[in-house]
Amino acid sequence: MLLVPCPNCGERDQSEFHYGGEAHRTRPTAPETLSDDEWADYVFMRTNTKGVFAERWCHTAGCRKWFNALRDTGSDAFLAVYRMGEEPPRLGGEEKEEAPADEAFA
Amino acid sequence: MGRTARMRGYSVWSLLREGVGGHRGWRPAWRDAAPKAAYDAVIIGGGGHGLATAYYLAKEHGMTNVAVLEKGWLGGGNAARNTTIVRSNYLNDESAAIYDHAMRLWRGLGRELNFNIMMSHRGVLNLAHDDGEMRQLKRRVEANRLNGVDAEWLDAHEVKEFCPPIHIGRDVRYPVLGATLQRSGGVNRHDAVVWGYARAACALGVDIVQHCEVTGIDVRGGVVQGVRTTRGDIKTSKVASVVAGHTSVIADMVGLRLPIESHPLQALVSEPVKPIMPCVVMSNAVHAYCSQSDKGELVIGAGIDPHISYTQRGGFHIIEDEIAALLELFPIFSRMKLMRHWAGTVDVCPDASPIISKTPVKGFYVNGGWGTGGWKATPGSGHVFADLVANDEPNAIAEPYALTRFATGKLVAEHGAAAVAH
Ligand SMILES: Cc1cc2nc3c(=O)[nH]c(=O)nc-3n(C[C@H](O)[C@H](O)[C@H](O)COP(=O)(O)OP(=O)(O)OC[C@H]3O[C@@H](n4cnc5c(N)ncnc54)[C@H](O)[C@@H]3O)c2cc1C
Ligand SMILES: [Zn+2]
Numbered sequence: 450m451l452l453v454p455c456p457n458c459g460e461r462d463q464s465e466f467h468y469g470g471e472a473h474r475t476r477p478t479a480p481e482t483l484s485d486d487e488w489a490d491y492v493f494m495r496t497n498t499k500g501v502f503a504e505r506w507c508h509t510a511g512c513r514k515w516f517n518a519l520r521d522t523g524s525d526a527f528l529a530v531y532r533m534g535e536e537p538p539r540l541g542g543e544e545k546e547e548a549p550a551d552e553a554f555a
Numbered sequence: 556m557g558r559t560a561r562m563r564g565y566s567v568w569s570l571l572r573e574g575v576g577g578h579r580g581w582r583p584a585w586r587d588a589a590p591k592a593a594y595d596a597v598i599i600g601g602g603g604h605g606l607a608t609a610y611y612l613a614k615e616h617g618m619t620n621v622a623v624l625e626k627g628w629l630g631g632g633n634a635a636r637n638t639t640i641v642r643s644n645y646l647n648d649e650s651a652a653i654y655d656h657a658m659r660l661w662r663g664l665g666r667e668l669n670f671n672i673m674m675s676h677r678g679v680l681n682l683a684h685d686d687g688e689m690r691q692l693k694r695r696v697e698a699n700r701l702n703g704v705d706a707e708w709l710d711a712h713e714v715k716e717f718c719p720p721i722h723i724g725r726d727v728r729y730p731v732l733g734a735t736l737q738r739s740g741g742v743n744r745h746d747a748v749v750w751g752y753a754r755a756a757c758a759l760g761v762d763i764v765q766h767c768e769v770t771g772i773d774v775r776g777g778v779v780q781g782v783r784t785t786r787g788d789i790k791t792s793k794v795a796s797v798v799a800g801h802t803s804v805i806a807d808m809v810g811l812r813l814p815i816e817s818h819p820l821q822a823l824v825s826e827p828v829k830p831i832m833p834c835v836v837m838s839n840a841v842h843a844y845c846s847q848s849d850k851g852e853l854v855i856g857a858g859i860d861p862h863i864s865y866t867q868r869g870g871f872h873i874i875e876d877e878i879a880a881l882l883e884l885f886p887i888f889s890r891m892k893l894m895r896h897w898a899g900t901v902d903v904c905p906d907a908s909p910i911i912s913k914t915p916v917k918g919f920y921v922n923g924g925w926g927t928g929g930w931k932a933t934p935g936s937g938h939v940f941a942d943l944v945a946n947d948e949p950n951a952i953a954e955p956y957a958l959t960r961f962a963t964g965k966l967v968a969e970h971g972a973a974a975v976a977h
Binding site: 450451462463467468471485486488489492495497498499504522524525 | 814962
């Protein structure tokens, strides 16, 4: 179980949170001009990064606020949290881009 | 020895001979090959689907200069981690076509591969817990029959008769009101399927290369040239990706975006006990499913963890919910001990149907997005994917699973319709 670092309440058990998936997917501003492929990209396509990934969480059973996080999906380590609407922070040098091979746990 | 090693058949006689001879004559079931510099086709991923693809490429299309590249060991991915429930009672025609194609292949597979895959058609129950679900599942029974998929409706008492340990009292939040039954559904042995396909593919000349991770794909002018791996570069004009949870990672190597998200999916087994569960039981509403292995362990699974992760690790709260759900159905199991617990990384598609497709990159083919329920499709998936890779065109069964469906809107929507997507 993950310990999710809520920016308002501190580290809390994952079961208190709702997961919001990939962050920074913005609704097309001129939808009437979009092609089918562009719609497909917005509605269905996902980045699904193995490594540092920007995602949204909502502390449903706590402060009930949405926030963004950077998490390494190869290790589940949270690297940063930041407000909705903000750009993801730049990470310090020592964070690994690539996740360790998952065989480690197999 | 030539490239195509003659396969030594397994039989009662070989067992007797080896038994008398102290088991010193058994030979490895397949060659652990080193990669060559070039192949006619490279399959990425040595799970069930990748090995099945290799086998049918060699057997049905005469393509034997083929390598299967596996970054770990053979079948150590979701093949090793799944609960092996096999059924084909899906709602939509496109789904019935591919899952029932697989079911027909499962029936003869042990004999065809000369490998005991321990296929047990013990029947799969999908439970209904309220009126809405009952109507929906009855509709599915009719849809299944129209597609030639065996399906029956059982009322609560018939469910109890078919599966005596189940609790059908009305004193629980989600009482059992009835169930669909697919008698041909069941379970099999995951390792045996992987090894059986590997052995048969190898005997036809396929190279099976373990501990060889694909790290890049060379594309020039929109055409595949080869792959880069941790064991050197390999030239090829056809790359077939069959990597389950890592499908997005491989697609990213050619700049292709996919509608897939990778999630942990957990499973667990109990201590072994004497035979008590005669069939497979699945429930969408309480979200748990259960069968009993031949060793006697209850094999238990549930839904995915909500977050994206490649760690093959899930949260304990998911397990807690799952066990609570199971105990409503089977209070008799409440004092059993759990022995092992693990997770795999599953590649989930938004319409809960797979992608079996050509791509805008010529020579790059994707088979993925099977999510939580691809094991049952293994032979069918490999069979139609081999056809696509060999002929560069999908056959009628594979055609609805093209990547273009996300732009045209012609989804194969099995979410909910499938009654637990495993
Ligand atoms: C807990 C659990 C329970 C499940 N239960 C069921 C069930 O009851 N019924 C059902 O039908 N389905 C079930 N599934 C789903 C099923 O396991 C999968 O859909 C199916 O096994 C996927 O196909 P595969 O066997 O080829 O995958 P895998 O065995 O995962 O094969 C993919 C292989 O690709 C390799 N790979 C990845 N990246 C690279 C690379 N860069 N280079 C080389 N190799 C690479 C991996 O190491 C892996 O071995 C379950 C899954 C899980 C995790
Ligand atoms: Zn909070």
